[in-house]
Each structure stands twice: as C-alpha cells, then as structure tokens.
Amino acid sequence: MCNSPLHPFLQSLPKCEHHMHLEGSLSPSLLFTLASRNKITLPASADSAFTSPETLLDRYTRFTSLDDFLRYYYISMGCLIYEADFEQLAWDYFVRAKSDGVMHAEVFFDPQAHTERGIDYETVVNGFEKACKRAEQELEVTTKLIMCFVRHLPVEHTNETYIQAEPHLVSGRLAGIGLDSSEEGHPPRKWHEVYGKAKKQGIRRTAHAGEEGPAEYIREALTHLDIERIDHGIRLADDKELMREVAERKMLVTMCPLSNLKLRCVKEIGELPIRTFLDSGVSFSINSDDPAYFSGYILDNYCAVQEAFGLTVQEWENIAKASVNGSWCDGSRKDAILKEVDATIMKFGNV
Ligand SMILES: Nc1ncnc2[nH]cnc12
Numbered sequence: 001m002c003n004s005p006l007h008p009f010l011q012s013l014p015k016c017e018h019h020m021h022l023e024g025s026l027s028p029s030l031l032f033t034l035a036s037r038n039k040i041t042l043p044a045s046a047d048s049a050f051t052s053p054e055t056l057l058d059r060y061t062r063f064t065s066l067d068d069f070l071r072y073y074y075i076s077m078g079c080l081i082y083e084a085d086f087e088q089l090a091w092d093y094f095v096r097a098k099s100d101g102v103m104h105a106e107v108f109f110d111p112q113a114h115t116e117r118g119i120d121y122e123t124v125v126n127g128f129e130k131a132c133k134r135a136e137q138e139l140e141v142t143t144k145l146i147m148c149f150v151r152h153l154p155v156e157h158t159n160e161t162y163i164q165a166e167p168h169l170v171s172g173r174l175a176g177i178g179l180d181s182s183e184e185g186h187p188p189r190k191w192h193e194v195y196g197k198a199k200k201q202g203i204r205r206t207a208h209a210g211e212e213g214p215a216e217y218i219r220e221a222l223t224h225l226d227i228e229r230i231d232h233g234i235r236l237a238d239d240k241e242l243m244r245e246v247a248e249r250k251m252l253v254t255m256c257p258l259s260n261l262k263l264r265c266v267k268e269i270g271e272l273p274i275r276t277f278l279d280s281g282v283s284f285s286i287n288s289d290d291p292a293y294f295s296g297y298i299l300d301n302y303c304a305v306q307e308a309f310g311l312t313v314q315e316w317e318n319i320a321k322a323s324v325n326g327s328w329c330d331g332s333r334k335d336a337i338l339k340e341v342d343a344t345i346m347k348f349g350n351v
C-alpha cells in the first residue's frame with residue numbers, strides 16, 4: 001500500500017506481467033516447507049542466512065549485486081524436486097498476482113538450473129503447466145511460459161536444452177525463449193546460434209539486457225539475437241539513437257523497479273529512466289522480477305514508481321495499454337483486457 005491518492009486506482013488497474021521468474025517467487029517460508037518435505041539440507045553451516053525463514057528474509061534486504069542475489073536464488077531452488085513442488089510454486093504466484101490485478105502473466109523459468117541438478121525437464125514443465133491451466137480456469141488469469149537460457153553456463157549446453165524444449169516451443173506449449181542470469185562478461189552475441197534457430201522456427205524471443213550490463217548489450221541483443229522484447233533495459237537511455245529505434249519499433253521494455261533498487265543497479269527508483277521513456281515514446285511495462293526476494297509483487301512496483309515519479313492517470317493509462325499491446329497473447333484477449341483498462345479509467349479518470 002502506498003500513500004498516493006492513486007493507490008485504489010493502481011490496485012484496480014488491469015495488469016499484464018511480462019517479467020517474473022517463477023523460481024524468484026519462492027518465498028523463504030515455502031523454501032523451508034519444501035526443504036523439510038523433500039529432506040533437503042540447507043547450507044546453514046556454511047551460511048547462517050539459511051538458519052530460518054526470518055534470517056533469510058533479513059539477508060535479502062542486503063543484496064550487493066545481481067550475482068550476490070543469484071547465489072541465493074540457485075541454492076534455494078534446489079528444494080524443488082517433484083512436479084507438485086513446481087506446481088505449488090507457480091500456483092501461489094498466480095493467486096497473489098490475481099489479487100494485485102494481473103489479468104495476463106507471462107512467466108519465466110530456468111530449465112537448465114533444474115536439469116543440471118538431475119531434475120527431469122518434463123517434471124519442471126508439467127508442474128508449471130498444471131498451475132497455468134488452473135490459473136486460467138479458476139482465476140481467469142491467462143498465462144504464457146517462457147523458458148530462459150542461463151548465461152553462467154557454457155553456451156554449448158544451450159543446444160541440448162533447446163532440443164528438449166523444441167517440440168513445446170513449436171507447438172506453443174512454451175511461448176518463447178529468454179536469456180537471464182549473470183550479465184557482466186556474458187555478451188548476448190554468444191547465444192546467436194540458438195536465437196537464429198528459434199527465429200527460423202517462428203519462436204518468440206526476448207533477453208535480459210542492460211540490467212547491470214551496458215547499453216551495448218541491448219544493441220547486441222537486438223542485432224545478434226533479433227529479440228522482440230527487452231528485459232530490464234534500464235541502460236537504454238545511455239544510447240539515445242538506440243532508444244529512438246526501440247521507440248520507433250514499439251518494442252516493449254519490461255522494467256523491474258524494485259529489483260533494480262534491491263540489486264543496486266540504481267540508488268533510488270527516481271534514477272530509473274521512466275520519465276525519459278515516457279517522453280521519448282518508449283513502450284514499457286512494470287514487473288516484479290523475483291518478488292519473493294525483493295519484497296514486492298507487481299502492485300508494490302507500481303506503487304514504488306508512483307511514489308518516485310507522481311505519474312498522472314493518463315500516463316498510467318498509456319503504460320497499461322502499452323503492456324497489453326506488448327503481450328504475447330492473442331488479439332481477442334488483448335481486446336478484453338483493454339476494455340477493462342478503459343472501464344477502470346472511466347471509473348477513476350478524475351482522481
Ligand atoms: N534480475 C535477474 N537478472 C538476471 N537473471 C535473473 N534470474 C532471476 N532474476 C534475474
């Protein structure tokens with residue numbers, strides 16, 4: 001809850017989330033429940049943060065960088081073993097997202113982080129897919145699953161993962177591919193082969209770029225990976241020519257304000273190029289990234305932006321509509337969400 005008079009409006013505004021890692025919605029309390037259920041020993045003797053959910057949450061307030069966070073992220077997901085664990089993780093997120101006004105959620109997952117530790121690819125996808133189906137039926141939240149390649153593993157591992165996922169990508173069970181994990185020292189061009197193959201097969205492509213890395217990585221992801229969306233992209237404002245191109249192409253930048261703050265990519269939310277993007281016509285959505293680690297789900301991110309930038313209802317309408325239009329759902333679903341956005345604007349238009 002924020003102090004803005006726009007809070008009820010922000011709560012009601014229909015949302016599309018495009019940048020949320022399912023493994024990043026693993027709360028310390030679910031982590032400890034799963035660790036106990038699956039007889040996984042957490043490394044409390046090596047790192048006392050793993051002593052209890054409370055000590056872990058406390059540690060999450062002191063991340064020093066993306067890599068510092070990723071260490072906890074990868075250790076913690078080691079408690080996800082069975083299909084039911086993956087299903088529960090995703091279902092809990094969808095329920096929470098619904099309560100924040102999410103009507104459509106496109107969620108990331110990292111298959112390699114699970115197959116590398118001996119979990120079957122099918123276990124992961126089946127569990128997540130069950131939760132997606134349930135979210136559509138019981139919550140009326142439409143969903144898309146996007147699988148990411150992790151940059152910290154050798155690029156050669158990518159082919160095997162792609163081959164496993166190929167039937168799902170081609171059939172549409174998976175909506176597309178992404179690229180995430182440790183950014184610095186891992187330029188996007190290294191993944192050009194697999195992205196080229198995906199493009200030939202008509203598979204949608206996005207990538208994390210310009211989170212900790214420079215604007216040059218965004219340019220590379222556009223030229224070498226031919227991405228259709230940019231995840232984070234906060235360094236885009238450092239390259240005005242590139243920013244103009246992204247605005248002209250109406251490419252969506254999926255921003256994650258609280259994540260950027262907690263991982264020290266910026267010192268305060270007000271440093272993010274939200275005003276620049278609005279003034280330059282760059283389309284963007286606002287997302288939670290890893291909500292269980294950054295103490296904020298999507299509405300908290302909307303509130304943080306409102307507190308820092310004091311946007312108008314008209315500006316929020318533009319953001320809401322850009323996020324619908326930049327979604328990978330079909331036209332009829334977009335129309336239905338846009339109708340709900342219009343209804344919310346009618347109701348709150350003169351706040
Ligand atoms: N913020 C982030 N950046 C890169 N990879 C991630 N994986 C999960 N969260 C991430």
Ligand SMILES: [Zn+2]
Nearest residue numbers: 019180208289
């Ligand atoms: Zn991310």
